[in-house]
Amino acid sequence: MSKLGNSRYLITYYEPKSPISEAYRAMRTNIDFSSVDDHIQVVMGTSASPGEGKSTTIANLAVVYAQANKKVVLIDSDMRKPTMHHTFGISNRNGLSSLLSRQCDLDEAVHPTDIPNLYIIPSGPVPPNPSEMVASQRMSALIEELRTKFDIVLIDTPPTLAVTDAQLISTKCDGVLLVIESGKVKRDAVIKAKQQLTHVKARILGVVLKNIEQKNSDGYYYYYYSETEK
Template sequence: MLQSTNSRPLITHDNPKSPISEAYRTLRTNIQFSAIDEELRVLMVTSAGPGEGKSTTITNLAVVYAQSDKKVVLIDADLRKPTMHHTFNCTNRWGITSVLSGQAKLPEVVRTTDIPNLSIITSGPIPPNPSEMLASKRMIATLEELKEQFDIILIDTPPALAVTDAQIVASKCDGVVLVMDSGKVKREMALKAKANLEYVKARILGVVLNNMDRKNAESYYYYYYGTKE
């Protein structure tokens, strides 16, 4: 069993009754209701730039999905600056890149955690060609195989403006959630990230605004549906 560390606290697991944990449950509910006639099973979380809280958001979102009795797998597809192995205090010697490069089978890299219903797949060794790996047919086949085992697949990617990885993964997902730091991201950066995702016909479900009111924990996360600009 993998234990989470204090490098990125899982507040939804450590303090499930906190206002922030409740906000994550609201986010989960909003995602579920954003598609009434179809099931959203493969979800991606990204941000415009670095340091906006996307990895914290997707990890806690994975926990609240698992708490709702869904079998969840969380994939670290940030093949440039992976962090999930630090969060869950485990080795990153093998992971999703091991599968995509043919060096391991999928069951060998899926790890259970100390959180019921939650499994993780770390990034694995950082490859020289992350974009090509994520765009490969083997990536599509891996997601299809995971669908047979899990109810929800959550994928963490690099920021949408940094590299093309997020666009590549978004095209393979049922929906995308953008995380933005309201006190950090500039309007033009946010619109550019949105445009990049829409260019590959990604389905943007909505935006998580981080740090809207630093003095009020209840406003720490706020979710709203995607707006037209």
């Protein structure tokens, strides 16, 4: 088994009773109940710009789903700046890029973690054509296969305004979470990111507003709201 890497990403694992961990569980519940008619199984996490905490958010969301006895796979599709192999302390030798380029099979690309029910597909070696890879029919087929093997499929993507990968992957998902860091990203950037996602008819489940300082508290929290609350 792997050894968990950078613990600052996984507060839901190391401090499951903390207010932030509870907020992640509330996020999980909101996603599960975001649609009465459609089953939300494949969810993508992205941000407008780099450094807003999208990878932190999607990793912790994966943990709380696994803690709810769901069989979860987390895909690191940020093949330019991958992080999940560091976060979960796993090898990046075989991953998404090697799987899509037929250099390994699915069993070799899916890595177990020390967290029960949670599996990772790391990014794999950096390819010359990440956007073409995620846009491919093979990527679509992979997601459909993972639907049959896992209860929840979570995908970490590059920032929406940086490259086209997030837009391309969003068309293959049941929903999108847009992560915004309070006080860092400009309003115009958020609006542009949302427009790019809606342009390809992505279903934005909600926004994760990160690092809002609470009054009378030294901590920070994550807040999730659905489209119906805007």
